[in-house]
Amino acid sequence: MKVIEFVLLLWLLILAVVDIRKGSFSGRNLVLAAVFFGLAMAAVCFLHLKDWKMVLGGGATGAVFLLASVVTQGAIGIGDGYILTVCGMVLGVYRIVLLIILALCFASVFGMFLWILKKAGRHTKIPFVPFVCAGYGVIFICSIL
Template sequence: MWEFIVRVLLGLFLMVVAIKDLISKKISLWIVILCIILLSICIPFCKALTLLDRILGISLGLGVLILSKITEGKIGMGDGLVLSVTGMGLGFWSNLELFALALAFAALFSMFLLVFRLAGRKNSIPFLPFMFISYLFLCIPVWSEII
């Protein structure tokens, strides 16, 4: 049951930050902090993942934060923060899967924009909506197990 609560919490979190990213291309730090607090309450009751797996999941987001600093903001700091939060709830491998799928969806969307000349190479797109879509896509098998 607690794993399900964590999954729903992450889904709601990703939905909120994706909408915020679409509208303002920024996310609020208080949303991230609130989700960290709520996850911290739920995680002790979850037995599916080890503490090491959760720490490694967070490290994936920290790696993106470092890349954001190196690229001087071409990769958003918010993307790294959100990836750290999802890593806390999903663990390393599921978080890596989420990130890779989101990158693939973003790449396909970018190619579409480039091919039809709707955007140029210098244009930026919000990444968090692709993380939310990827999360929904990855949760479909989980829903069938619950029902």
């Protein structure tokens, strides 16, 4: 299970760099990753290493961000929703909620820092995946210790 979580961390690191540089992702790459992690988690559930309800619940929690992307007409990126859905499948319900809270806290602190320095306003778009990656890094390190 830790191998899948480590692969997810590497994937998030790559996506964080892409998000900072380009501000968007290739939809095909996101779908391929979702299929890969979905199959990996299906295998994990089949081997009874993790409860399938936690996998589905975590994925559904991340899918709320997909719905939010549609409702906000793209103010929340659809790529962020896909990424959180994949993370939810791997992490399960409780840890995906923790990841979302950590990522939002990191993004809020960064946004306030930019606002105080007058580098950004209320409607400035900032990449979210680096904060998801940072939050996941915290969760991953704490799970190892």
